[in-house]
Amino acid sequence: MTSIRHLNLHDVTKWIVLIILSAFLLLMLMPFVLVTLNSVKTEAEFGLYGPLSLPRGLNFTSLIDFWNRVNFTQVLINSTYISLTVAIFGVILSLLNAFALGVGKIRGRVWILVFFLMANFLPQEALAYPLYYFAKFFHVYDTALSVILVFTVIQSAFGTYLLSSVFSAFPRELIEAATLDGCSKLGLLEYIVAPLSLPTLSVLFVFFFIWTWNEFFLPLILLPSNANQTVPLAMAVNQGQYGMNITAQSASGLLGMLPCIIFFLIFQRTLTRGITAGGIK
Amino acid sequence: MQERALPQERRALEPMKKNTLSIDKGYGVFLIPGIIAFFLIIIFPFMINLGISFTTWNGIGKPIWVGLKNFQTLINDSVFWLSFKNDLILLIAMTIIPTIVGLLLATFLFDYITSNFGQSVSSFFRAGFYLPQIIPGAVAAIVWEWILQPDWGVVNYVLKAVGLSSWTHDWFGDPSTALLAVMVVLVWVQLGYPVVIFMAALQRIEPEILEAASIDGASWLQKFYYITIHLIRPEILVVVLTTSIYTLKIFGQVYVLTRGGPGNVTNVPSYYAYKNFFETQQVGYGSAISLAMAAIIIVLTVVFINMQSRQEREESV
Numbered sequence: 146m147t148s149i150r151h152l153n154l155h156d157v158t159k160w161i162v163l164i165i166l167s168a169f170l171l172l173m174l175m176p177f178v179l180v181t182l183n184s185v186k187t188e189a190e191f192g193l194y195g196p197l198s199l200p201r202g203l204n205f206t207s208l209i210d211f212w213n214r215v216n217f218t219q220v221l222i223n224s225t226y227i228s229l230t231v232a233i234f235g236v237i238l239s240l241l242n243a244f245a246l247g248v249g250k251i252r253g254r255v256w257i258l259v260f261f262l263m264a265n266f267l268p269q270e271a272l273a274y275p276l277y278y279f280a281k282f283f284h285v286y287d288t289a290l291s292v293i294l295v296f297t298v299i300q301s302a303f304g305t306y307l308l309s310s311v312f313s314a315f316p317r318e319l320i321e322a323a324t325l326d327g328c329s330k331l332g333l334l335e336y337i338v339a340p341l342s343l344p345t346l347s348v349l350f351v352f353f354f355i356w357t358w359n360e361f362f363l364p365l366i367l368l369p370s371n372a373n374q375t376v377p378l379a380m381a382v383n384q385g386q387y388g389m390n391i392t393a394q395s396a397s398g399l400l401g402m403l404p405c406i407i408f409f410l411i412f413q414r415t416l417t418r419g420i421t422a423g424g425i426k
Numbered sequence: 427m428q429e430r431a432l433p434q435e436r437r438a439l440e441p442m443k444k445n446t447l448s449i450d451k452g453y454g455v456f457l458i459p460g461i462i463a464f465f466l467i468i469i470f471p472f473m474i475n476l477g478i479s480f481t482t483w484n485g486i487g488k489p490i491w492v493g494l495k496n497f498q499t500l501i502n503d504s505v506f507w508l509s510f511k512n513d514l515i516l517l518i519a520m521t522i523i524p525t526i527v528g529l530l531l532a533t534f535l536f537d538y539i540t541s542n543f544g545q546s547v548s549s550f551f552r553a554g555f556y557l558p559q560i561i562p563g564a565v566a567a568i569v570w571e572w573i574l575q576p577d578w579g580v581v582n583y584v585l586k587a588v589g590l591s592s593w594t595h596d597w598f599g600d601p602s603t604a605l606l607a608v609m610v611v612l613v614w615v616q617l618g619y620p621v622v623i624f625m626a627a628l629q630r631i632e633p634e635i636l637e638a639a640s641i642d643g644a645s646w647l648q649k650f651y652y653i654t655i656h657l658i659r660p661e662i663l664v665v666v667l668t669t670s671i672y673t674l675k676i677f678g679q680v681y682v683l684t685r686g687g688p689g690n691v692t693n694v695p696s697y698y699a700y701k702n703f704f705e706t707q708q709v710g711y712g713s714a715i716s717l718a719m720a721a722i723i724i725v726l727t728v729v730f731i732n733m734q735s736r737q738e739r740e741e742s743v
Binding site for chain 2: 159162163166170173174176177179180191195196197238241242244245246248249250251257259261262263264266267268269270271272273274275276277278279294295297298299301302305330334355358359360361362365366376377378380381384391394395397398401402405406408409413416417
C-alpha cells in the first residue's frame with residue numbers, strides 16, 4: 146500500500162520536474178520562436194496584436210523584402226563557398242601537419258604543437274591590420290580568397306592540435322607493417338592514416354565549416370562590399386539601414402539563424418561527438 | 427614479424443633496426459606547407475603588428491617611430507582600462523554563470539532525466555540548450571536587439587502589458603542597463619557549451635563509485651560535491667579557460683548591439699582596437715591594444731597547458 150503511494154508520488158514529482166525543465170528550455174528557445182512568429186506577420190498585424198500573438202496568416206512579405214534587399218541568394222553563395230573551401234583545405238592542412246607531428250613524432254613536436262595552439266588562441270586583432278594591408282597590397286582585398294587563405298590557416302591551427310593528439314595513439318604496428326611492405330610515407334597517409342581517421346576528419350570538417358560561417362571580425366575588415374559579404378556580415382551591416390521596420394528586423398534575424406539551424410539538424414551527431422572529443426566550441 | 431625474426435635472431439634483428447629508423451624518418455616534409463602558411467598568415471603579420479605598435483601611423487603615409495609611447499599612453503588610458511574592466515565583468519556572463527548553471531543542468535539531465543525518461547529525452551534537452559551556440563554571434567545579437575528594442579521589443583511590451591511600465595528601459599541605450607543587457611545575450615549564447623561538455627564528462631564516471639557512496643549514506647549533494655566535481659575537473663578546467671579566452675575576443679555582439687556605447691560603458695578591448703584601426707586611424711595605438719590582448723591570452727594559454735599537464739601527471743600516478 147505505502148509502496149504504491151510512494152510510487153505515485155515519485156511519478157508525479159517526475160512529471161512536474163520535466164514540466165519545469167521544459168519551461169526553462171522553452172524560455173531558452175523563445176528568441177527563435179518569437180523571431181519566427183513575427184517574421185510572417187504584416188506590420189499592421191504587429192501593431193495591432195503585438196509581438197506575442199500568433200500570426201493570423203502566413204505573410205512572407207518581410208522575408209522576401211529583406212531577402213531581396215541584401216541579395217540573400219548571393220550572400221548564401223558567398224558564405225557557402227568560403228566555408229566549404231576553408232573546411233576542405235583546413236582539413237587537408239591539419240592532416241598533413243598532424244601526420245608529421247602525431248604519427249611521425251618528429252623532434253620538437255611538443256613545442257610545435259604549443260605554437261599551433263597559441264596561433265589558434267591568438268586574438269585576430271593582433272593580425273588584423275597587417276592582413277588588411279597585405280590583402281590590399283596583393284590585390285585580394287574584398288575577395289573571397291583573402292578570407293579563405295586566412296581562415297584555412299587559423300582553423301587548421303586547431304585541427305593540427307586536435308588531430309595530433311588523436312594520431313599519437315595511432316597503432317604503430319600498422320605503420321610498421323605497411324612500411325615493411327614497401328609503402329611510402331605518402332602512401333601511409335593516403336591509404337592508412339587518412340581512411341582510418343575519417344570520423345575525426347569529418348568532425349573537423351563540420352566544425353571548420355560552421356566556425357568559418359559564423360566568423361565576423363576578419364570578414365568585416367576584409368570584405369567591405371555588399372556583393373562579397375557573408376551571412377552574419379550582411380545581417381549586421383544592414384541593421385538600421387533602409388529604415389528597417391519591426392517585421393523586417395525579425396525577418397533578418399530569422400534568415401541569419403535558419404542556415405545554422407539546418408546545419409545543426411543535419412550534423413547534430415557529428416557536432417556533439419566533436420565537442421566532447423576536443424573540448425571544442 | 428616476431429615469428430619471422432625467430433629462426434635467426436641475430437641476422438634478422440639488424441635489418442629490423444634499420445627499418446625502425448627509416449620508419450621514423452621522412453615526416454618533416456609534410457610539415458612544410460603548414461609551416462610556410464603559418465609563417466605567412468600568422469607569424470609574419472604578428473611581427474609586423476608588433477613593429478607597428480612602436481610607431482604612430484594613420485595607415486596611409488609613413489609610420490613614424492615613437493618607441494614605447496603607445497604603451498605609455500595605454501597604461502594611462504582610462505578608456506582602455508574601462509574596456510578591460512568590462513571584459514572582466516563579462517567574464518561573469520561568459521564563464522562563471524554558464525559553468526555553474528551548466529554543471530547543475532548537466533548533472534541534473536544526466537542523473538535525473540536520463541534515469542527517469544531515458545537517453546533520448548535528455549539528449550533532446552541537451553540539443554535544445556546547445557542551439558544558441560551555433561548561431562553566429564552577430565546574428566544572436568540582432569535577435570536580442572529586436573527583443574529588447576525600446577519601443578516595440580518583446581520585453582518592454584510584456585512589462586507594459588503586466589502594468590510594469592516604469593520598468594521599461596532603452597536596454598542597450600541606457601548606460602545603467604547596457605552592459606547588463608549585453609550580459610544577458612552572452613549567457614543565452616554560452617550556456618549550452620558547458621552542458622554538452624559536462625554531460626560527456628559525466629559518462630566517464632563509473633556508476634559503481636556513486637553507488638558505493640550512496641550505500642555509505644552520502645546525500646546527492648555530497649556525491650555531487652565530493653565525487654562528481656572532483657572527477658570532471660579536467661573538463662571544468664577546459665570550459666573555464668576556453669571561455670575566458672573567448673571573453674577577451676568578444677567583438678561581434680558589441681559591434682552589433684552597442685558599438686561600445688553609450689559613452690564607453692560596453693566598450694571591450696577588441697572593439698577598442700578595431701575603432702583605433704579603422705575609425706580613428708590610430709593604427710599604432712590599435713596595435714598596442716591588440717598586443718596587450720595577445721599577452722593576456724598567451725599567459726592564459728600557458729596556465730592552461732601547465733594545469734592540464736599537471737592534471738595528467740596526477741592522474742597517471
